[in-house]
Amino acid sequence: xxxxxxxxRRQFLGLAGAAAMASAVxxxxxxxxxxxxxxxxxxxxxxxxxAEVKTGKVKLDIPPLVENGNTVPMTVSVASxxxxxxxxxxxxxxxxxxxxxxxxxFRLGPHAGRAQVSTRIRLADSQKIVAIAxxxxxSYWSASVDVVVTLAACTEDVI
Amino acid sequence: xxxxxxxxPAKAKRGDIIEIKTLMSHIMETGYRHTATGEVVPRDxxxxxTCRFNGTEIFxxxxxxxxxxxxxxxxxxxxxxxxxxxxEWIGDKGFSETASASITVE
Numbered sequence: 001x002x003x004x005x006x007x008x009r010r011q012f013l014g015l016a017g018a019a020a021m022a023s024a025v026x027x028x029x030x031x032x033x034x035x036x037x038x039x040x041x042x043x044x045x046x047x048x049x050x051a052e053v054k055t056g057k058v059k060l061d062i063p064p065l066v067e068n069g070n071t072v073p074m075t076v077s078v079a080s081x082x083x084x085x086x087x088x089x090x091x092x093x094x095x096x097x098x099x100x101x102x103x104x105x106f107r108l109g110p111h112a113g114r115a116q117v118s119t120r121i122r123l124a125d126s127q128k129i130v131a132i133a134x135x136x137x138x139s140y141w142s143a144s145v146d147v148v149v150t151l152a153a154c155t156e157d158v159i
Numbered sequence: 160x161x162x163x164x165x166x167x168p169a170k171a172k173r174g175d176i177i178e179i180k181t182l183m184s185h186i187m188e189t190g191y192r193h194t195a196t197g198e199v200v201p202r203d204x205x206x207x208x209t210c211r212f213n214g215t216e217i218f219x220x221x222x223x224x225x226x227x228x229x230x231x232x233x234x235x236x237x238x239x240x241x242x243x244x245x246x247e248w249i250g251d252k253g254f255s256e257t258a259s260a261s262i263t264v265e
Contacts, residue, residue, distance in 0.1 A: 071228075072227070098224075098225050103225040104223060104226055107218065107220070114235035117220075117233070118233040120231050121227055122227050
């Protein structure tokens with residue numbers, strides 16, 4: 001009889017844990033599915049000319065949570081042998097909600113050695129950043145990261 | 160006034176992949192900010208950055224207002240021979256700055 005309450009408590013905790021897991025999973029997976037504003041889409045089309053952009057190869061390193069949108073460190077790297085016959089021709093970075101969709105275009109070549117570029121950017125709002133790499137064979141690869149910005153750039157007034 | 164900080168290794172072995180870090184001091188005024196009286200502060204950014212090695216272009220970047228003030232750009236290149244890197248920043252209002260750095264390749 002002593003065991004009974006303990007067992008039920010354990011069962012209850014197990015059930016509660018399972019319920020918590022079940023409810024947590026949808027929260028993680030639900031995100032604005034490709035809620036890309038038209039300006040971002042058209043800026044990307046301007047670079048790719050409507051060619052297919054595949055996901056992968058590109059790695060976009062940017063903090064997921066930034067306190068100050070005025071200087072956000074960003075590194076884009078692409079998995080590529082950087083050989084004359086197979087290299088990254090250019091890297092283009094776009095954003096969703098800044099006044100302008102472009103962040104920067106970086107032109108590399110086979111002698112770049114490593115397809116990696118770092119810089120510091122401004123973000124006006126919490127938004128998605130997209131990096132697209134153009135390879136020497138004409139294919140496009142992309143990666144995107146959602147960034148939460150606490151203090152937005154661009155909006156502060158000049159004193 | 161405007162000044163550049165360049166970080167290039169002084170020496171490298173042939174075939175080494177070296178990292179080049181550059182920083183140019185510049186306000187990078189976006190053109191989207193307003194003064195207290197409501198006037199738009201005119202845009203003043205660097206629009207283009209180029210790196211040449213012994214005269215050949217090895218890296219080029221188009222910059223937009225989304226690049227932070229004092230644009231900091233790092234990239235990589237393969238050391239093939241001794242020579243000189245030349246950097247050039249071009250921007251609004253006739254902004255133009257150059258810098259250079261030498262490397263010895265063994």
